Amino acid sequence: MNSHHQITTATPAPTAAAAGGPGMPLGLAILIVRLLEFMAVGLAGLMLVEIGPTDLGSNVAIYTRVTLIASLAFAVLAESLGSYDIEAQFSLRLGWRRVLLAWTMAALFLITIGFLLKSSEQVSRAWAISWFVAGGGALLFTRIATTMWVRRLKKRGTFNERVAIFGAGPQGVRFAEYVQAHDRLTITLVGIFDDRRPDRLPTEAAGVPVLGNLTTLIGMIREGMIDQVVVALPWAAERRLQDVMARLVLTPVKVRLAPDLVSFTFARRPVVILGDVPVMTLFERPISGMSAIVKTLEDKLLTALILIGVSPIMLLAALAVRLDSPGPILFRQPREGFNNQNFNCFKFRTMYHEQLEYKNITQASRDDPRITRIGRFLRRTSIDELPQLFNVLLGDMSLVGPRPHAASTRAGGRLFSDVVQSYAARHKVKPGITGWAQVCGWRGETDTEEKLIKRFEHDLYYIENWSIWLDLYILVRTVGAVLLPKNAF
Structure with missing residues (x-):
């Protein structure tokens, strides 16, 4: 809850x-942890003033003020970063990560203030570096001790x-x-x-x-x-x-x-x-807000760069399709896209024109007689997919996402939507030229229900874990999948 x-x-x-x-409120125990960590970084700085690596002379008052300001900055940053949230009190790894981040940010804050006030020359760099290391060590030791203490009290039922x-x-x-x-x-x-x-x-x-x-x-x-x-x-x-x-x-x-x-x-x-009124969020729209803007920019910029690089290949492919068999160069097939809306997906034509299917589609299989000679090469190298870059520019598709399928496509003799009841969840995002399922080996013909389910699971994983880094990783993996194809025909 x-x-x-x-x-x-x-x-x-x-x-x-x-x-x-309860023998002690949990809030009181966390307050004690706050005070101990504030004292840990403060005492580390003051001790180095007394026994530090350099003679501080008459500047002791300056170092004392710097120590106080940095300790207060750490306390504020640690609070804002959740260092004293309940989960951070019982998880040593989480607690360490947050307090060290707060201490690092406090040090950067102090450096910035010194630069802006032109007063950094009044503080010894040897003392500052020594305090940063000693303060971090003191925080780690203090957090170990307090986490063990809080865990023991919790186990005894004190809170x-x-x-x-x-x-x-x-x-x-x-x-x-x-x-x-x-x-x-x-x-x-x-x-x-x-x-x-x-x-x-x-x-x-x-x-x-x-x-x-x-x-x-x-x-x-x-x-x-x-x-x-x-x-x-x-x-x-x-x-x-x-x-x-x-x-x-x-x-x-x-x-x-x-x-x-x-x-x-x-x-x-x-x-x-x-x-x-408290309202429970049952489902969020994936890749929305700023993430959607970032992904759109990624699609447009990378697609433009890719088109510049592959345009000679596309021109040669178009010429080969035209010379190989009569019919149009491009094949426009209705596919289901974002929010279950249909769009025309562009591909180089790889089948004989009179055997093209627009409804009740039968997926291509190995040694399919409908595929032309040049079409077999285009499919094996995935060059036939390159015109979908124009779908990306038109906004119908993304570079990376679940692959689009026709509504009539079947797996094991059953419609995709009948095999997986929540199949439409793939349409929460734009379809992609490549995707997580494809680079993980689930590409090509989905002739069994098991293959469809695996592809669907990979698509949902992508939707729920999207990031620009995942997209770039998939694009790099796609290059390897194209150079070393396994299931394309």
Whole structure:
């Protein structure tokens, strides 16, 4: 579940009495970590003032001010970079990466200020370099110590809040299972409560004891045995929810509403605030915003450069097609593109004109009699695909993306969309001349359903992990696939 206030190892308590309250809030422990790291870099600088590599003479006051400014800059940068987020407290690798980045940025900040104020000559370079190294080492050592300390306290349950679940139905059970499956949550589940008749309630659910009704729950709150209540009732039961909340709101504990059952299916989806209403983002449009602009620029610029380089090859190919057999030089075939919109895909004609197919298309196979002599060479070298560079300039295609297919194409005798129900997900982005599936060996004829599924999986991977570096990597791999073809015919 993504939320702005995550309930932060969840262990079920056999009885309410066995669940003691938190010995220290997690926020206090993180505050101590902040102070220790601030002191670590500050003390490293001050110690070098006293025992440093050079005689600082009468400039001790200047070095003290520089140390204070850099330490404050580090504290601000470390906070903004998430060095003290909960996940960074329990992950040594993540914590190290963030604090060292903050320390490096603080050093660059100090260098910039010194340059702008023309005061860098007043500070010894030997001292500055020594402090940068010593401060980084102090931060690494401090983070090791504090991470081990915080982990040990967490394992002992020091940070755990005593949480009660109201609702013993499927929603409450699902929430309890979710909590127990995520060991980063600092929760002790005290018990489950429900207002239904006792004969309709189990003695436990998801390994958590069912302790009573709402009155019992409020009594335990009054005795100081519970820190937080999570109401896990169906959202459709609005009247029941209001009645329960009206009584719990009078108690001095945090009360939270568990997500409805459907929300667990999308537990990893981000939540944004639309006005004052939290809205869950189920799916984002891939390669949108600035990424779409970058990819468009990449397509236009690289395509223009590639056309300049391959234009002699395209002219020779066009002449060869014209001399080899009668018919048009280019073959325009309807293909499905972005958002399932059809467009005419350009290729050099590689089949005899009278055997060209525009509907109910049969994919070309090895030794296909429809293919001309020059067409076989053009297919084997992928030169027949070069006219699709014009599709890129027209905006119908990208250089890299899922390969476009005709709507009537089949795999194992079945339409692609029948083999893979979510096949249309490939059309969330523009189709490409080459793609991740092709450079990974899944090119050529898709004569079996397994080949189509593999190609589809690779296409989805590309869509979900797109970057300009992945595009460039695929283009480089494509050159190798063209020079050493395996499945093209």
